[in-house]
Amino acid sequence: MKEIKTMTPRQVQRYSRHIIMPDVGSVGQRKLLGSSVLIVGAGGLGSPIALYLAIAGVGTIGIVDFDTVDLSNLQRQILHQESDIGRPKVESAKETLLSYNPDLNVILHDEPITSDNAMDIIPNYDVIVNGADNFQARYLVNDASFLAGKPLVDGSILLFDGQASTYIPGQGCYRCIFPEPPPPGEVPSCAEAGVLGALPGMIGTIQATEVIKVLLGIGDPLAGRLLIIDALSMDFRVLKVRRNLDCPLCGDNPTVTELIDYDAFCGVNIPTVEPVGEPVTAD
Amino acid sequence: MKIVIKLFAGLRDRAGTGDLFIELPSGATVKDAIDTAQHNAPKEWTAPTSLMAAINNEYVGFNAVLSDGDELALIPPVSGG
Numbered sequence: 001m002k003e004i005k006t007m008t009p010r011q012v013q014r015y016s017r018h019i020i021m022p023d024v025g026s027v028g029q030r031k032l033l034g035s036s037v038l039i040v041g042a043g044g045l046g047s048p049i050a051l052y053l054a055i056a057g058v059g060t061i062g063i064v065d066f067d068t069v070d071l072s073n074l075q076r077q078i079l080h081q082e083s084d085i086g087r088p089k090v091e092s093a094k095e096t097l098l099s100y101n102p103d104l105n106v107i108l109h110d111e112p113i114t115s116d117n118a119m120d121i122i123p124n125y126d127v128i129v130n131g132a133d134n135f136q137a138r139y140l141v142n143d144a145s146f147l148a149g150k151p152l153v154d155g156s157i158l159l160f161d162g163q164a165s166t167y168i169p170g171q172g173c174y175r176c177i178f179p180e181p182p183p184p185g186e187v188p189s190c191a192e193a194g195v196l197g198a199l200p201g202m203i204g205t206i207q208a209t210e211v212i213k214v215l216l217g218i219g220d221p222l223a224g225r226l227l228i229i230d231a232l233s234m235d236f237r238v239l240k241v242r243r244n245l246d247c248p249l250c251g252d253n254p255t256v257t258e259l260i261d262y263d264a265f266c267g268v269n270i271p272t273v274e275p276v277g278e279p280v281t282a283d
Numbered sequence: 284m285k286i287v288i289k290l291f292a293g294l295r296d297r298a299g300t301g302d303l304f305i306e307l308p309s310g311a312t313v314k315d316a317i318d319t320a321q322h323n324a325p326k327e328w329t330a331p332t333s334l335m336a337a338i339n340n341e342y343v344g345f346n347a348v349l350s351d352g353d354e355l356a357l358i359p360p361v362s363g364g
Contacts, residue, residue, distance in 0.1 A: 158361035190363035
């Protein structure tokens with residue numbers, strides 16, 4: 001986190017509704033301006049996360065996504081518009097974010113996150129946010145964030161259901177809750193089963209709120225708690241979870257001490273040639 | 284003893300309901316409850332291999348013992364983004 005000593009008059013005005021809050025104040029706003037957040041995925045979740053963090057004054061936002069904007073994304077991915085179809089998502093995202101807040105520093109990672117590049121990217125940020133759309137990336141980002149000692153704000157969605165939690169290294173991780181990934185085909189993707197367009201807005205804004213709390217060191221983040229939302233019944237519940245002493249990553253005798261092959265771990269093989277037709281990773 | 288099982292995400296569709304009321308012998312575990320619930324739903328369903336269980340909103344392992352009146356929540360992971 002960079003130290004920002006002063007704000008311009010425009011910044012003081014722009015962030016006045018933050019600065020007036022005792023829990024944020026000038027000190028907190030300058031913390032946000034000096035902080036950096038990595039968002040994995042510029043899709044349904046990544047869109048509201050990035051937008052709210054950008055306008056909240058988070059100084060640097062990194063975005064990882066290798067995909068291009070598809071018409072079927074526009075039902076929920078509010079970073080992108082009709083005119084962006086076919087463009088790399090990271091470029092569309094950067095343009096949208098800068099139109100909201102030109103002071104923002106946006107760093108683009110126009111590539112999939114992999115075991116080869118994750119430890120070059122993740123350690124450079126203060127907080128990591130997961131808006132990935134597949135289990136391989138979800139476990140990879142979980143493991144890499146823990147190994148890099150970075151707080152991770154996780155979120156996931158499907159149909160009307162959403163889940164969110166904040167993993168502070170040493171206080172539990174995604175593997176403590178779900179030690180094993182489901183076998184391929186057991187849990188469908190949004191492309192296969194669908195997702196309500198407003199749902200990533202609900203989970204993504206919760207993730208953005210968590211990031212801001214973690215950066216400011218205020219309140220009680222969803223550490224040791226898993227929020228699950230059923231939007232159909234509008235049932236919100238918070239489940240108490242805990243660090244699993246037998247967790248292969250963050251338990252007392254870890255077996256995962258470096259990044260692994262997550263395609264093999266999840267039992268999938270991603271073809272090296274992009275399949276023709278509806279992109280299944282465009283969520 | 285009687286317990287209620289709450290099913291989340293894809294499990295609701297599999298079982299055809301989100302709420303299952305089942306009767307179990309005392310000393311029954313989460314695993315026993317799942318085994319019984321699979322045959323006591325509108326649709327015969329199979330519990331997924333990746334699943335989180337919570338008794339009264341608190342994470343538990345599958346060997347945790349249930350008590351009369353408990354609510355057992357079964358939550359599969361979702362991974363859309």
